[in-house]
Amino acid sequence: MNSRSARTSFYAAILLLTATGTPQLFASGSDFTRTTKDLTLTVDSRWAGGRYGGYAPIRIRLRNTGKPQELLFRFESDGYAKLPRVQQRITIGQNETRQFTMAVPMVSESGYGSYAGGQLTVRRNGRVIKNLSDSISLAENGSDSVNCPALLVVSTKKVDCEPFSSAANSLSAAKGMTSPYGSSSSEDYQVIDPIMLPQSAVDYSGLDIMALSLETLKKIPDGARSAINNWVRTGGKLLVYETGAAAADVPELRGLLELTDAETWRHAPINARKPIKIITEEELQGIGVSEIETTPTEVSGDYDWENSPNTFAFHPQVLGYVIAMPDNPFPGTPQDWAWMMNSLTPDSWRWTTRQGISTRQADSSFADFAIPGVGGVPKIAFIVLISAFTIVIGPLNYFFLKRRQQLYLLVVTIPSIAFLTSCALFAYAAVSDGFGVTSRTRSVTLLDQRTKTAVALGRTALYAGVAPSDGLRFDADTAVFPIWSAGQDSPQGSVDWTNGQHFSSGWIRSRTPMQFLSTVCRTERGRLEITPSSDSATINVANGLAWNIETLVVIDDEGNTFLGSELPAGDSNSLKRTKAAEVVSVLKRQYTTHPLEIQPSGAAPVTSSTSITTYSGYPSNEYSLNLNYTDGNLERTLSRLLKPRNTTTLTDLHRSYIAILSENPGVELGVENTDPKGDFHVIWGQY
Structure with missing residues (x-):
């Protein structure tokens, strides 16, 4: 049987099983207790969710009656749908009980109902403690x-x-x-x-x-x-x-x-x-x-x-x-x-x-969120270089040596020209993309000054000339949802929870676009001090945030709207009362000039086609969800704030403000230094 016939039979079998199957219980997990002479381990991975994304928490309690020791806990997937490898190193004292959680990012391709789980092992001095190891089941993909x-x-x-x-x-x-x-x-x-x-x-x-x-x-x-x-x-x-x-x-x-x-x-x-x-x-x-x-x-x-x-x-x-x-x-x-x-x-x-994506299937909108001018295939430059290479290494090289009656030098000139061309291509890539990391981030931060809390949602695209040796690092409370392109394999990375959330390897590769959504609720003590002025035509604003504001709209208790611009961090100014219709026009113009979809200028995106691959009439992702990223919380919130249906929608946002920033308001990128391009950051604050 050839490969295409095998694929046809496989997908036909999947459809038959789906049509005749029984209800599936997707809530997953297992629990067990294991003991050694000095350790008592209790593990509970029973949980709901994870079929489409998020994290699956493996909850662990460990009691040590022996000497202080250092242990390495590791989860490794062994199912068809490969999940990331997760580990955490802990130190536990004598007669101490530790309770912690290892969160497994639910990032994997469809397993068509196959087993999704793995093995939890405990290592001491590099050796597995067999009595403490066992298998764990996690949520299967829910696309079917x-x-x-x-x-x-x-x-x-x-x-x-x-x-x-x-x-x-x-x-x-x-x-x-x-x-x-x-x-x-x-x-x-x-x-x-x-x-x-x-x-x-x-x-x-x-x-x-x-x-x-x-x-x-x-x-x-x-x-x-x-x-x-x-x-x-x-x-x-x-x-x-x-x-x-x-x-x-x-x-x-x-x-x-x-x-x-x-x-x-x-x-x-x-x-x-x-x-x-x-x-x-x-x-x-x-x-x-x-x-x-x-x-x-x-x-x-x-x-x-x-x-x-x-x-x-x-x-x-x-x-x-x-x-x-x-x-x-x-x-x-x-x-x-x-x-x-x-x-x-x-x-x-x-x-x-809520998210607009699933981390358990490829995203068809991946190519739309490109970094301007970065990460594309330079088609014209490539055609020119490969054409020049072909002419030089072939006809020119041959006729030149033949005229000099030195054709025996072809064994030297051909590899030499190929080597020089490769160096030129490498130099061109180094100059055009550099060795650092370029980023694009689109975010909205919902800041409640009354409770000093902020919810930050961000979508980030990264492109590294050379992949960071340390991988990506995030705060332990930041939820990171990787996104990958249709036609690509899901990221097969590792996460270490020993010190924060360390995406240690396999997530970002040299000269390969990488994207993720991030969500976090954090404490934010920065604020805008907004006070009425003696003149009802203005309102006083002091920027106590750590970021410069490009455009600022304030809606007071009575629904009056005030508009201003260029308010640096630590500075203060008066905003003029402006008609709501004019404010709506300004906000919509900002939204239009910062679109979600940007194609790399002068280049074709380095992403696979988003069309569905078929085998003898059966689509390879027939169980894929029909998702729309713009329905997610981030884009829906931006649209609600910057494209209000009418002036009443805006003026109903009493005692709040909309600030469009000129810099990143603390949205984590995973790396310390990047070259930002095409960023767009908005804060909606309540005071």
Whole structure:
């Protein structure tokens, strides 16, 4: 059988298995305890999410009754879908207990339902401690299933999540979040005990929803609760139940979650309490989206939750939401859960929609986010050089030596000319691209001066003349989501968590474009001091931020708009009151002059074609999700701020400002020094 026939049979088998498969349980993980004479190791990798991106936390607790020692923990993937290698070195004293997490970036290509996991080993003095090593399973790629939100429930009690799963599958299928060749339902939920919870927001980055009771929330450690709060600010949904009263009447809840403005709680909208059609497993398999919408099935209107605005309430928390319920929502019915999910922005429940990408498949928009004038193939220069090389090494070289009757020198001149040409090409590449790192970053920072917190979202492209020997380094709380081009293999890199987050090898290569999204919630004490002036036509602004501002728009308490420019760090100025229509025009002009899509000037991009490769009629990525990067939080926020639908959309942003910066506002690039080109940075601040 030839290779093409083999591929055809493989994809036909995949389609057959998908069409006849059973529901897949994607919530993953395992837990075990191992002991030696001086060490007791407990490992728990049970978690939800990770099918489309984020990190999978391997939670570890280690007790040492022997002498102080240094150990190396390492996770290495052994499944079809190769995940990054992750390691962490720890030092533990005698009679000491250490608890930590190794977060595995969920970066890999589609495994078509194959095993995604690996081996956790513990090494001492370079040798594996066999009694402490074991295999760990992690989330499989979810491209061949319904794209549903991932739910993690933290509870000591048994929790029935099936109604939630049914509602999530039905809502997602109705929106076309399925494979075009039929899908299996997705049961991406997990129930874990409230112990060994991670204390970094990165560890929660693969989740969509987390649910726990108020009593449980009060008992978890401050570090874990702070990490959960930061994860919510970056777009997560936290459901706190059994609050005993309406959310706005529970001051303890507001204190635990660091919420502001009790009046911003929104009650459950009764008009969103509409029955949906429940999609069955049989309907999902082998049918298209249009068929799902018209297939005649009975619509069930069963509800368990009370038909009242006080059934639940939700509070916006930067990009995420806190949802509070006086009672226990589990199990509920699918219609109950559909009511809750339809009460918020429906698409915000899904990881891929919030980010606009999946780190478990190639990105078709990779080539659009190029660094201006960098990283392209110089077609004209290449054609000129190769043509000159061919003429010189061939006809000219031959006729010159023949005329001198020294054809025997061809064995010397040919390799010499080839060597000189190679040196010339290398010199040209060194001059054009250099040996350093060139970058392009597009970011938005949401700064709340009242709580001194900032959520920074950034997309970064890197191009290294020579790859940094130290790789890339990020803060331990920064979630990094690698992006790669269609036609390329997923990055096969290593991550070391010993000192921060070190992408040590395999992520950035010489003269090869590399891109990633980054998300972080950090403390930010810098601020703009905005005070009214005696003249209502102006407003006073002092720039207490660390960055220079190119364009600044301020919206005061009453919705008046003020416009200014060129405000350096540490300086102050008065902004003139300007009509909202004129301000909108200025913002739109800034957005237009800094587009997302930039092609390398005078060069073809060094990326593979984004067309789908086919083998005998079967697309090689038939399970790939149809994603749109502009739907993600970063681009959606930029569009909302800089392209408001009308003047009212802008003037409704009371007590806030929009600052367009001339420099990077602290968005991590992974390397200390780069040559930035085509950067665009925006801050939306609330004061």
